[in-house]
Amino acid sequence: MRSSVVQLAHARLLIVGGGAGGLGAASKFARKLPQNSVAIIEPSERHYYQPGFTFVGAGELRLADNQRNEEDLIPSKVKWYKNAAKRLVPENNSVILDNGDTLTYDYLVIACGIQPRFDLIKGAPEALQLEGSGVCSIYLPHLAEKTHREIQAFKSGNAIFTFPAGPIKCAGAPQKIMYLADEIFRKRGVRDAAKIDYYTSLPKIFGVEKYAQALDKVVKAKDITLHARTVLKEIRLNTKSAIFDVYNAEGKPSGETIESKFTLLHVAPVCRPIATVSECSSLVDAAGFVDVDPETLQSRKFTNVFAIGDTANTPNAKTAAAVSGQLGTLEVNLKAAMNGKPLGSKYDGYASCPLLVGGNKVILAEFTPKGPLETLPVNQAVPRSVSYLLKRYIMQPLYWHGLVKGYWNGPTTIRKILHFGRSN
Structure with missing residues (x-):
């Protein structure tokens, strides 16, 4: 086992976050820079393949099939600080850890991802915690397992699936688990006793028109009811009711609400940057995401700071595939910055x-x-x-052998x- 006790020191490249983007960046630059030039800050000991949570929710994979030990993914040449970053201080080229120690750097890559905010939906945290409540989500590891149990327990009634207003990891995931639940209901012989509804903040089922047209055919064939411009705001477990705000054409609450009874309710939460990132006002935009050039991934204010993945305010959909495309751009541009050369790569938003x-x-x-x-x-x-x-x-x-190892650029x-x- 690698020791988590390390000598706090200056890093040529410091990476905050050990998810897909952070590991991919660490792997790439560990091969380019001398021993211990690269350091990564990541408190978690387990790393999850989050795209697999849909299969976990459907019972097609175990959660154990989607996880690895973090230490097995961090290159041996990289220093691992098994801490959380408490404060970013780009003005001083430093990061303060949760134990009070300070790390300094020449270059910084922020790869903290985003976190699901169930707390922004009244009643959601309590309903998700209660076994047998019918309320579930594939957006956290243990909740993905709960999703499978709740789908298996469903016998009849309303099955509701939701999509939030605002940023979210993998915008297609709330639909994927809905279609798989439909399939499970059919195999179990309970589909005729079920009404399936999809409530989305969007004016259509998917943001890209070509795929929206294809998905419209899917929901019609499966007898799923689409409710556009609606956003889950509250769960009333005592009455098994979901309360939705109705949004207007400008994407704002109209003042009207809808109440719908449920037997099964899958919650897709809006996702936000972690507080460590959003509280660094000199680095972020008004929404709390790291403000970068969307093509070069370089901070608009600090030339020695880059961001990758969900934590950056690039306009792409937030998926692991987007990280793969960004890694190629980061590799070229960060290397150029380190050598005092112009940034020569542009991320296309893939x-x-x-x-x-x-x-x-x-x-x-x-x-x-x-x-x-x-x-x-x-x-x-x-x-x-x-x-x-x-x-x-x-x-x-x-993902395991290409992306997080820094070999797959899309x-x-x-x-x-x-x-x-x-x-x-």
Whole structure:
């Protein structure tokens, strides 16, 4: 076992956060810089493959199948501070740890991710904690397991699935678990006794029009009712009621509310940066995300600070696939900054969301803020078994052996080959 007691010192490169982005960056630069030049701050001893939580919720994978020991993922050349970062002080090139110690750096990569905020929904924390409440979520490890138990216990009534207003990890996940629950209900013979509703803050079922059109067909075929521009605000467990704000065309609460009874309620929470990040006013935007150039990933104020993954205010969807694309840009630009050269790489906003729609088929959504950017030379909005095989059996090994090891920078090269050099 690696000791968690280390000599506090100055780091050439300090990384805050040991998730996908932090580990990927640490792995890349551990291969470029001398021993102990790179340090990572991460208090967690377990690392989860979060895209697998959908399969955990559906009972197709165990939680243990989606986790690794953090120490096994951190390169041996990297110093590991098994602490939480309490305060970022970019003006002094330093980070204060939760034990009061201070680390200094030449360059900083912020990769803290975002956290689900169930506390912003009245009654949600209590309902999620109570076994058999019917309230569940795949957005935390133990709750993903609870989701499976609640879906299995469902016999009849209203099954409600929600999508919040604001940033969220993997915007397709609330739909994925809904389609898999529908499939489970059918296999168990209780689908005819179930009414499934999807409440979303969006004006349509998905943010990218091409995939929204395909998903509209899915919900109609499955007899799922879509409620657009609605946001869960309260759970009343004593009456098994979910209270929704109705939003107007400007994306603001209209003052009208909807009350809906439920037997099963899956909660997808809005996600926010951790307090350590959001409280550093010199680094963040008004929403508390690290303010970076969306193409170079460099801080707009501090040239020796970069951010990667969900904690950055880049306009892409917040997915592991987005991290892969950002890692390639970070590698080039951070190396250039260290050598006093211009930043030469631009992140294009790529993200991917493999939408499980049941029947061992997936709509393989790949896109940027400008629209679809697909890798395969076929229409990926069509549900396909081959896309399911990629999601179920390829993407997790690619994550463990490619992404967090700093070898996988997304499918750009593969896309160019399959499209004969064209971007799409």
